Amino acid sequence: MDPRSEVLLRQAKLFDGPVLLAGLPADGLLGELPEAQGWSWLQHEQLALEARYPGRCQFGTQVPAQAFVGAVLFLPKSRELTDYLLAALAARLPAGTLWLVGEKRAGIERAAKQLEPYGRPRKLDSARHCQLWQVTVAQVPAAPDLEALARRYPVATANGELQVVSLPGVFSHGRLDVGSRLLLEHLDGLPQGEVLDFGCGAGVLGAALQRRYPASRLHLLDVDAFAVASSRLTLAANALPGSVQAGRGIADAPHELAAIVSNPPFHQGVHTDYQATEQLLREAARHLRPGGELRLVANSFLRYAPLIEQHLGPCRVLAERDGFRVYSARRG
Known part of the structure; x- marks a missing residue:
């Protein structure tokens, strides 16, 4: 209990x-x-x-x-x-x-x-x-308008500026975090097709993927209802298509994906919890088509490369800066 x-x-x-x-x-x-x-x-x-x-x-x-x-x-x-x-x-x-x-x-x-x-x-x-x-409750407030509480901020990408809409409780509320910024700079060369933004948060990575690869079909997945709502608002603000859904984790993701891109979560409330990310690394191959790529950013101190290589294949470090690394691996 x-x-x-x-x-x-x-x-x-x-x-x-x-x-x-x-x-x-x-x-x-x-x-x-x-x-x-x-x-x-x-x-x-x-x-x-x-x-x-x-x-x-x-x-x-x-x-x-x-x-x-x-x-x-x-x-x-x-x-x-x-x-x-x-x-x-x-x-x-x-x-x-x-x-x-x-x-x-x-x-x-x-x-x-x-x-x-x-x-x-x-x-x-x-x-x-x-x-x-x-x-x-002696002073009864008006019911709050959740969307009116959103923070909106611009993000520059290689394919133009995006407007990000962030709701209360969503990771890095109202600003672009360091890890996502680094990953946004290294989205080139991804396989095209069905693409997943795993742990989508406010949808900044997913929106950038859809802007860069308009022929791909975008999926966004997050466990948090406020993140799902934020991602939908972000896609709408940029007139971008995409399927946004709530899910328990990678088990609820589509199969035959061309790419999975993620700045994966590792906090549950005040507790540190790597379970969702480690499950992603173990199960990514089952959701990628042959030649499909997993590309993610994570804190440099997290030893994810051996886990990626054990379950997916050879792992490359595409970039490292400010305490973060961008990893890439393709399913054989």
Whole structure:
């Protein structure tokens, strides 16, 4: 059981009735709170919960439509995403109760101040290196417009400027990260056909690929609903075609791909997690056609080359700068 869930269960009577658990972990909490419903924006966690508790956890960027008398927000990593989620939940809870739970190392005490626009927050519990806060919603906000919260910024590429649209919670929100910048400079010579931007984030790599290789068919895949929405907005802002989908990881990607391009994620909330990237390296060959290429950027300290060579083939380093490397390997 996740320690945040354990803290909630110490106060289980508070969560009797139709309570919404927003951003809940994929553990047994729903089984302990039989009237609660879940809402997740991470596809792998939502699918795990749906398999265990059918019909009790929804996926997406918007608060589920069903009625609830209170809501618990499991603190996400992003402050901007926390602001959006608290406002979206509070808008549905006039005179209702809103709880915030999170780990101390994730900044729960600081984040608790984000409850202040809605009422007077108070700390209910502190255990398992976590805290639980509560506010009764006295000041009800208007439901936030997610798209209005987007940050838009230009990115220069070899094939012209792109407009990137980034939503709260998306990796490198509102700016181009160093790794993606390096990879954007090394997109030449890719095989054309079906091309995947894996872990697409705000869609900057996918948009650049479609601009450079207009005859290719672009796919974008991410586990995060906010990233999927961002990528769709980025493609629309640049009048570019492409198929954007949520997925658990490389297992949900198309097959017979000409190329997989990625600045793969390695964080899950405040935790470091390389599982999705390592699975990509192990399984990429199954999704590439013969001669298809995997090209990715990663921190230089990560020893990805041996894993790539073990599962795909000879690995080349195309570039190295600012603590990042661009790797390339083709399926034999």
